[in-house]
Amino acid sequence: MAKKIAVSTHKGGAGKTVTTLALASGLAHKGERVLLVDVDPQGHCSLGLGLQLTTPTLKEFFERHPTLPLHDVVQRTYLESLDLVPSDLGLAWVAEGLSGRPKREELLARSMRSVDTDYDWILLDTPPNLGVLTQNAVAAADFVLIPTAPDARAVNAVEDLLNLLHVMKGDSYGHWGILMTKLDGRKTRTNTAIRESLASWKTKVFQTVIPLSEPLNQAQMAGKDIFTFDPASSGAVAYRQFIEELLHAL
Numbered sequence: 485m486a487k488k489i490a491v492s493t494h495k496g497g498a499g500k501t502v503t504t505l506a507l508a509s510g511l512a513h514k515g516e517r518v519l520l521v522d523v524d525p526q527g528h529c530s531l532g533l534g535l536q537l538t539t540p541t542l543k544e545f546f547e548r549h550p551t552l553p554l555h556d557v558v559q560r561t562y563l564e565s566l567d568l569v570p571s572d573l574g575l576a577w578v579a580e581g582l583s584g585r586p587k588r589e590e591l592l593a594r595s596m597r598s599v600d601t602d603y604d605w606i607l608l609d610t611p612p613n614l615g616v617l618t619q620n621a622v623a624a625a626d627f628v629l630i631p632t633a634p635d636a637r638a639v640n641a642v643e644d645l646l647n648l649l650h651v652m653k654g655d656s657y658g659h660w661g662i663l664m665t666k667l668d669g670r671k672t673r674t675n676t677a678i679r680e681s682l683a684s685w686k687t688k689v690f691q692t693v694i695p696l697s698e699p700l701n702q703a704q705m706a707g708k709d710i711f712t713f714d715p716a717s718s719g720a721v722a723y724r725q726f727i728e729e730l731l732h733a734l
């Protein structure tokens with residue numbers, strides 16, 4: 485069975501997509517079979533991998549549920565062992581229409597069976613809100629990774645997501661962790677402040693820190709994963725280290 489990780493925080497621009505792309509491609513480069521599910525209508529994962537959007541996407545999956553299995557929405561990428569379930573803006577409208585469905589937050593989780601044995605890892609990128617799409621990703625996940633950039637409201641976003649996790653998965657749910665992202669080494673005061681603000685979750689914060697690294701931005705514009713685009717960049721080095729830490733932690 486595939487290990488499933490949702491990358492989530494409702495704080496926009498925290499590095500969810502960059503982290504999901506790096507994890508997915510980094511694991512694929514190690515020879516692991518990976519499925520990346522873009523649960524964000526912004527569709528940034530397809531863009532980041534330089535893929536032309538073709539249907540069906542996750543929009544059609546939700547629209548036609550349960551007649552279209554998740555398996556039939558999977559597309560190949562240029563990396564041998566990385567596949568993608570793409571997303572497009574229309575998914576936002578379809579998600580609105582799910583409100584009348586019973587157990588609407590479990591639609592994705594219940595469909596995982598059709599892909600579970602094909603992959604070692606299923607990674608889910610989520611939108612910057614705690615709505616039904618994020619809930620579907622969280623319900624499907626074994627582990628929730630929370631990227632946190634140095635921002636005054638980052639801690640509130642962690643608290644809000646933890647509240648959702650406790651409602652959905654129970655008060656004692658402990659399969660989550662915080663990854664500090666976009667750290668600017670020159671801003672030592674801010675970095676100290678963000679570490680202090682996360683102190684109450686100290687044991688949940690990964691040791692690896694992702695620095696601000698412009699190639700992570702450029703790689704997406706070039707439609708390539710960071711390990712193909714600039715494997716020696718500080719961003720690539722940090723995400724490679726993070727993958728090793730995550731593999732030990734899980």
Ligand SMILES: Nc1ncnc2c1ncn2[C@@H]1O[C@H](COP(=O)(O)OP(=O)(O)OP(=O)(O)O)[C@@H](O)[C@H]1O
Pocket residue numbers: 495496497498499500501502503524526528610611612665666667694695696697698700701702704719
């Ligand atoms: N470590 C980093 N160094 C430099 N730029 C980064 C880094 N991480 C992310 N970025 C850039 O910051 C912006 C936001 O990152 P990203 O898209 O991953 O965030 P997000 O949480 O997915 O955003 P959204 O909430 O809109 O989905 C992007 O332009 C991305 O390229």
Ligand SMILES: [Mg+2]
Pocket residue numbers: 500501502524528609610
């Ligand atoms: Mg994103």
